[in-house]
Amino acid sequence: MELFQAKDHYILQQGERALWCSRRDGGLQLRPATDLLLAWNPICLGLVEGVIGKIQLHSDLPWWLILIRQKALVGKLPGDHEVCKITKIAVLSLSEMEPQDLELELCKKHHFGINKPEKIVPSPDDSKFLLKTFTHIKSNVSAPNKKKVKESKEKEKLERRLLEELLKMFMDSESFYYSLTYDLTNSVQRQSAGEKDTRPLWQKVDDRFFWNKYMIQDLTEIGTPDVDFWIIPIIQGFVQIEELVVNYNESSDDEKSSPETPPQESTCVDDIHPRFLVALISRRSRHRAGMRYKRRGVDKNGNVANYVETEQLIHVHNHTLSFIQTRGSVPVFWSQVGYRYNPRPRLDKSEKDTVAYFCAHFEEQLKIYKKQVIINLVDQAGREKIIGDAYLKQVLLFNSSHLTYVSFDFHEHCRGMKFENVQTLTDAIYDIILDMKWCCLFLKRVDQAGVICKQEGIFRVNCMDCLDRTNVVQAAIARVVMEQQLKKLGVMPPEQPLPVKCNRIYQIMWANNGDSISRQYAGTAALKGDFTRTGERKLAGVMKDGVNSANRYYLNRFKDAYRQAVIGERT
Numbered sequence: 001m002e003l004f005q006a007k008d009h010y011i012l013q014q015g016e017r018a019l020w021c022s023r024r025d026g027g028l029q030l031r032p033a034t035d036l037l038l039a040w041n042p043i044c045l046g047l048v049e050g051v052i053g054k055i056q057l058h059s060d061l062p063w064w065l066i067l068i069r070q071k072a073l074v075g076k077l078p079g080d081h082e083v084c085k086i087t088k089i090a091v092l093s094l095s096e097m098e099p100q101d102l103e104l105e106l107c108k109k110h111h112f113g114i115n116k117p118e119k120i121v122p123s124p125d126d127s128k129f130l131l132k133t134f135t136h137i138k139s140n141v142s143a144p145n146k147k148k149v150k151e152s153k154e155k156e157k158l159e160r161r162l163l164e165e166l167l168k169m170f171m172d173s174e175s176f177y178y179s180l181t182y183d184l185t186n187s188v189q190r191q192s193a194g195e196k197d198t199r200p201l202w203q204k205v206d207d208r209f210f211w212n213k214y215m216i217q218d219l220t221e222i223g224t225p226d227v228d229f230w231i232i233p234i235i236q237g238f239v240q241i242e243e244l245v246v247n248y249n250e251s252s253d254d255e256k257s258s259p260e261t262p263p264q265e266s267t268c269v270d271d272i273h274p275r276f277l278v279a280l281i282s283r284r285s286r287h288r289a290g291m292r293y294k295r296r297g298v299d300k301n302g303n304v305a306n307y308v309e310t311e312q313l314i315h316v317h318n319h320t321l322s323f324i325q326t327r328g329s330v331p332v333f334w335s336q337v338g339y340r341y342n343p344r345p346r347l348d349k350s351e352k353d354t355v356a357y358f359c360a361h362f363e364e365q366l367k368i369y370k371k372q373v374i375i376n377l378v379d380q381a382g383r384e385k386i387i388g389d390a391y392l393k394q395v396l397l398f399n400s401s402h403l404t405y406v407s408f409d410f411h412e413h414c415r416g417m418k419f420e421n422v423q424t425l426t427d428a429i430y431d432i433i434l435d436m437k438w439c440c441l442f443l444k445r446v447d448q449a450g451v452i453c454k455q456e457g458i459f460r461v462n463c464m465d466c467l468d469r470t471n472v473v474q475a476a477i478a479r480v481v482m483e484q485q486l487k488k489l490g491v492m493p494p495e496q497p498l499p500v501k502c503n504r505i506y507q508i509m510w511a512n513n514g515d516s517i518s519r520q521y522a523g524t525a526a527l528k529g530d531f532t533r534t535g536e537r538k539l540a541g542v543m544k545d546g547v548n549s550a551n552r553y554y555l556n557r558f559k560d561a562y563r564q565a566v567i568g569e570r571t
Contacts, residue, residue, distance in 0.1 A: 002107050003048050003067070003090075005099060007040035010065060010092055012051065012230075019051065019230050026054060026063030026094040028218040030226050046104025048090060050178075050232045053215025057162040062095040064163070066215070068232075069104060074177065075241030077279060078315040078443070081182035083239050089170045091163065173519050175284075176211070177239045184235045185209040185283060187311050188322035189439035192451050200228040209283040209309070211236045237282035237308065238516040240509050244502045246491055247273040274491045276316035278482070278506065280513050283309045284520060285328075292465060292522045293343070298331040302360030305329040306466045306521045310513065312478045314485055320449070321489075322439040323481045325459045325474050326369075327466040330378070331361040332390045345387050345464070351394070358394040362403060371402045371457025373432055375425070377410040377469045384464060402457075404432070410469040422476045433480055467522060471514030478510070 001014035012019040013033050020029045036042055049068035056063045070088035077083060090102045170176060177184060183191055185206040197204050202220065207213070212234045213220075219227050287303035288295055295305035307328035314321040333349035365372055374395065378388040388407070395405045408425045426433075436459075440452040459477055463469035479498075486492040498506065 001048060001050070002109075003045045003102075003104065004036065004039070004042040005045055006042045009039060010094070011036060011039060011042060012048070012067075014229075017226070017229055021054075021065050021092075021094060023094050023096060026056070028054070030222065030224070030230075044107045044109075045099065045102060047107050048104060049084075051216070051219075051230055052086075052089065052232070052234060053212045054094065054218070055166070055215055057159060057166070061159050062093050062097075064166075065092040065094055066090075066166075067092070069102070074239050075279070077179075077182055077241065077313070078277065078320050079182070081179055083177060083179045083182065083184065083241065085174055085239070086170060086176040086178070086234070087174060089167065091167065173516070175236050175238065175516050175520050176234050177237065178232050178234045180232070183233075184239070184281060185233060187309070187324050187439070188313065188320060188441060189324075189454055192439070192441055192449060200225075200231075202228065202231040202233050205233045206283075208285045208287060208307075209235050209237075211284075211286050213286065236284045236286075236520060238513045239279070239281050240512055241277065241279040242505055242509060243275055243277050244505055245273050245275050246486075246499055246502060248496070248499050250499060250501050274316070276314055276486070276491055278509070279311075279313040279315075280509050281311045281313065282513055282517060283311075284517070285309075293336055295329075296336060296345075297329050297334040297348075298354075298357050298361055300357060302331075302357055302364055304331050304361060306517075308466070308517055310474060310478075312482065314482060316486075316489055316491055318443040319452075319489060320441045320443065321485045322441075323455060323478060323485075325461060325477065326365075327461050327470050327474065329466055330376075330387050330391045330462055330464075331358050332387070332394060333357070334387055334390070344383050347386060347390055351390070351397075354390075354394060355397055359398060362398060362400070365460070366400070366402050369458045371404075371436075373404045373429070373436070373457060373459050374406060375429075375459055375461040375473060376405065376407045377461065377463040377473060379411055380407065380409045381412075387464065408473075410463065410473070419472060422472055425473065426476050426480050429477075430480070433477065434484070438481060438485065465522060467514070467518045471510070471517075475507070475510035475514075479506070482506070 001012050004011040004013065008023055010021040010023065012021070013036060016033045018031050018033045018035060020031050020035075021027075022029070049071050052066040052068060054063050054065050067090040068086055068088075069090040070086075071084040072087050074083045074085050090104060092099055092102075181201070183201060183204055185208075186204070190206065202210075210233050212232075216231055219231050285303065285307035287301070287307070288299050288305045290305065292306075298304050305328070307326065309324055309326050311322055311324045332347065332354050334345055334347050336343035336345050362372065374391075376388060376391055378384040378391075380388055392405065392407070395403060406425075406429060410422075413421045413424055436457050437453055437455055439455045441449040442452055443449050459474075461470045461474050461477075483492065483498065486498075487494055492498070497503070
């Protein structure tokens with residue numbers, strides 16, 4: 001779609017549709033495309049992919065319009081639904097400030113009207129993009145006395161830091177995804193429940209995972225069908241889609257691939273060996289969102305920090321199979337305060353004062369998922385014990401037959417880098433996994449699917465951060481489920497494990513998922529990721545974990561407060 005700059009508005013236009021964004025009050029308005037003729041000297045700035053929304057970083061600052069500048073195709077889900085990742089954004093101040101060079105793709109129809117070179121060479125460093133923005137901010141600041149000069153400089157510094165974090169949140173983490181035809185916020189099972197829903201996509205989404213809900217609120221409140229085109233529900237999380245071939249004669253291609261990227265599949269069509277599609281979709285809740293030491297435990301609405309629903313999808317032989325797990329902070333009031341390398345956890349409310357909010361959390365969880373199996377991985381001794389004990393006490397007070405509590409001291413069982421001992425846990429809960437089942441749909445036609453079975457309950461896995469240990473265990477549980485699914489569909493022999501190459505790609509997907517969620521909450525890749533990625537724990541992985549731990553400490557000390565402020569303004 002085309003982006004125009006006029007005296008009082010920025011105007012987005014595609015075909016007969018136009019969205020006018022006021023540079024005076026930040027208001028958004030739908031108008032006919034022909035109204036562009038009424039705008040004062042409109043100039044086409046280039047092309048964008050869509051609207052994320054608008055945000056005001058501080059009450060004294062103007063509104064900023066956030067647009068999708070670049071996207072990357074992640075892959076296609078069953079039904080030929082494209083999923084895209086946001087890789088670049090454009091940020092426009094909804095004020096009289098002149099826009100910086102946005103480095104947009106040029107519109108061939110209007111390029112002659114743009115006062116800049118025909119070919120734009122993208123900056124190798126996105127910090128230059130930020131620098132251009134604040135060069136314009138400076139030029140627009142007028143300060144007649146020393147006091148106002150100081151105030152304007154402080155405001156400019158604050159806005160610069162907040163905008164820098166906003167840009168980094170999108171451009172560095174690459175953790176924002178959308179689809180124009182598929183509901184990424186809802187699992188296959190939730191989408192298949194009830195009658196066919198003909199409402200527009202944004203009205204069917206799961207509110208928990210509609211990341212840009214408030215940023216796009218001006219449009220959702222309009223309430224006319226014309227607005228549907230402009231609203232793109234975005235999730236924060238992770239999506240990866242791969243096609244795997246079950247070939248037991250194939251090597252793992254270790255020499256051709258790195259631990260970060262899957263081995264490349266052969267380009268020739270192979271009709272002998274079964275193929276299946278596997279997708280991982282992680283949806284991060286917009287509630288109690290924030291950074292690791294800034295958001296812990298439960299809030300007064302029963303929401304918990306770092307809550308993520310992860311869905312593993314398998315598609316083979318016109319069957320789509322879905323298995324979901326969740327993670328989330330221990331739902332009691334607790335925190336880790338201070339600037340020590342690893343602050344000691346503390347309880348912030350008494351057992352009695354916590355009960356109502358713990359109940360609110362699990363009542364909602366049981367309403368959505370019916371049954372919950374808690375897998376608590378925190379240490380049963382040492383500094384983490386206080387949190388684990390508080391969790392168990394609340395579970396006992398809740399006293400629900402739909403809630404099962406499993407404690408697995410990860411560090412004790414896997415001492416000495418023996419992470420393969422996680423199998424002790426999966427063996428112990430194997431019958432629970434089978435009883436839980438999974439969702440299975442049979443695709444009758446492109447637009448019609450029949451439900452064969454449903455998942456009855458979920459695993460809710462947690463450690464202290466719900467990152468590193470949680471990643472290892474969730475990947476292990478999901479692997480058990482996938483092997484059962486493939487064997488039941490006749491894709492794998494009953495007594496065989498996954499082929500080496502399939503297994504390697506699968507491990508990389510789960511490791512990438514863990515790294516992405518970790519960057520969103522702690523600012524670095526996940527610890528213990530080498531085991532998830534390769535199935536082995538080595539000294540190099542331990543040393544890399546040390547570097548990431550130090551980086552997490554630095555980010556908490558000096559950066560997380562600004563990132564938290566940006567997240568807080570969005571929600």
